[in-house]
Amino acid sequence: MIGVEDVEAAARLIAGHVVRTPTVASPGLSALLGVPVTTKLELLQRTGSFKARGATAKLLTLGEADRAAGVVAVSGGNHAIAVAVMAESLGVKATVVMPKSAPAHAVEIAESAGAKVHLTDTMDGAFALVSRLQADGLSLVHPFDDPVVVAGQGTVGLEFAEDVAAAGGGALTDVLVSVGGGGLIAGVATALHARLPGVRVWGVETEGAEAMSQALAAGGPRQVALSSIVTTLSAPTVAQITYDPVSALVTDVLVVPDADAVQGTLDLAHYGKVWAEPAAGCLLPAARQVRQRVGDGARLGLVLCGGNATTQDVFRWAERFGLR
Structure with a gap:
């Protein structure tokens, strides 16, 4: 705790x-x-x-190598927006994964902030994809398990x-x-x-x-x-x-x-x-x-x-x- x-x-x-x-x-x-x-x-x-608070705290604590490699996040909407926007403001490349049920405007905001957006059929599928992207070298900005x-x-x-x-x-x-x-x-x-x-x-x-x-x-x-x-x-x-x-x-x-x-x-x-x-x-x-x-x-x-x-x-x- x-x-x-x-x-x-x-x-x-x-x-x-x-x-x-x-x-x-x-x-x-x-x-x-x-x-x-x-x-x-x-x-x-x-x-x-x-969500901007936790996302910013995590982004600011990343080492230089992790920032250069980029970050990945999973979200039903708000965390994706926060990571995308705050990463852009801090010069970090972001990828976000959301289920197709996520609000369309959240997808639009994340994309307009320069994030790469992946959509999955379910939230469970979104978490699974994030795990694979993390294994590829992206630093995870988890919405709560951090x-x-x-x-x-x-x-x-x-x-x-x-x-x-x-x-x-x-x-x-x-x-x-x-x-x-x-x-x-x-x-x-x-x-x-x-x-x-x-x-x-x-x-x-x-x-x-x-x-x-x-x-x-x-x-x-x-x-x-x-x-x-x-x-x-x-x-x-x-x-x-x-x-x-x-x-x-x-x-x-x-x-x-x-x-x-x-x-x-x-x-x-x-x-x-x-x-x-x-x-x-x-x-x-x-x-x-x-x-x-x-x-x-x-x-x-x-x-x-x-x-x-x-x-x-x-x-x-x-x-x-x-x-x-």
């Missing part, structure tokens, strides 16, 4: 390369949920998601804790974080527990992308079947390096239906005045569950992890689920 000192080192490393995203109280979401809500707007990060990447993602929690403390208005009692492979929640939980003792951290997954909750039920990482429309949370398994801190530091991992995640995206736009993807939208239905479980004294923090969903995608999903 990484420690808060690793997250602090990552923060120093990536400073100047990534955005210190805003931490803001949300009157609209507070009214909707009936308790104070503070949001960490990581959807305003470079490349549109928190302590440098996890520490980089943990800088979200470090900033969140610092900003909440600076604002004065009362400490957070509960922070909700989306879970794919677990890199974000592992890093954020590490930072938050060090800086905000007593805070509860909750993970959120969508049905059909339940790698962490199934791992917790089984006592360790294992392969899971994927069917969620939320490809940016669709990891076929978590890693031991993400499972361990989650099992130790996270209160629970909640699972919500895809339809509720899409409704959450619509509600974030209406009440929170932000355009998020369903990977962040899933936090709202989960926040209602947390509020019911912990009571009226809750002061909620939401890590809005990304905003890389097109209006066309969201409206198509909304129509599919009969949402308004």
